[in-house]
Amino acid sequence: MSELYIRVAEDENEEPMEIPSEDDGTVLLSSVAAQFPGACGLRYRNPESQCMRGVRLLEGVLHAPENDWGNLVYVVNYPKDNKRKMEEIDAASAVKIKRGFQKTSDLIVLGLPWKTTEQDLKDYFTTFGEVIMVQVKRDAKTGNSKGFGFVRFTDYETQTKVIAQRHMIDGRWCDCKLPNSKACPDEPMRSRKIFVGRCTEDMTTDELRQYFMQYGEVTDVFIPKPFRAFAFVTFADDQVAQALCGEDLIIKGVSVHISNAEPKHNNSRQMMDRGRFGVNLVSIPTGGTAYILRSYYLKIHCLLFC
């Protein structure tokens, strides 16, 4: 195998993009998906029959037809008829790519007055830049504010500016910091499975699969029943899983936190801790509802439902 790159396009008569092949001459689906988010395979026009042919895909690895990619232009396959949806995903991944250089994360807002609402927070922080979401953490029973919340900005510069100063919100000085949960150092786990924390009950396995597909081939989605506010997503490629660790992703308007999935054993104490939350999770009232900018929400909504 001498090819270093193969030519891939979204359509036969569109300008192709060069995608790198591996040392053994195969091409990773994740390499294709990196340029064409949501891609699930490749096809090409067989010069002899003039018919479209599929490229063999095994475990996320694309194999050259007859061991030679040749000089053909390969066309991206998308799941079902999701092309429209992929355009939306493109918009979403553009956000991610942008964040790739200087990624923003949720900031914890400490010292909020009890009376401060999510609308108040949004109004205040919008004066610094575009706000993706705000939350005020409340007691589940009483609905009282716990005096802290979270905010997420579109631009990293905004985040930097907000962290750098104190904030007078509704008559109290508040601080914005990177939350402790951000700590996700280089673990030697190399797991293909990620832990998705802070899930809401309305997230289905299909929706999670749809969402995470944009990052790479998803091999499994597991949501514990009864509802426990987290899920596991397994990728074909451990690099995809590892790359997502530490991220805060917004799914259906909710900020979920991605971390390494811990091995099944060794968590009996965690199970005990969780026990008290086992029931009464059926209805989550207004507390914890994220306020989402309309435009952003529509994009995400469309991404998941259209």
Add this chain to the structure above:
DNA sequence: GTTGAGCGTT
């Protein structure tokens, strides 16, 4: 109905 450093139902 109270409170004032913290960390988001692993």
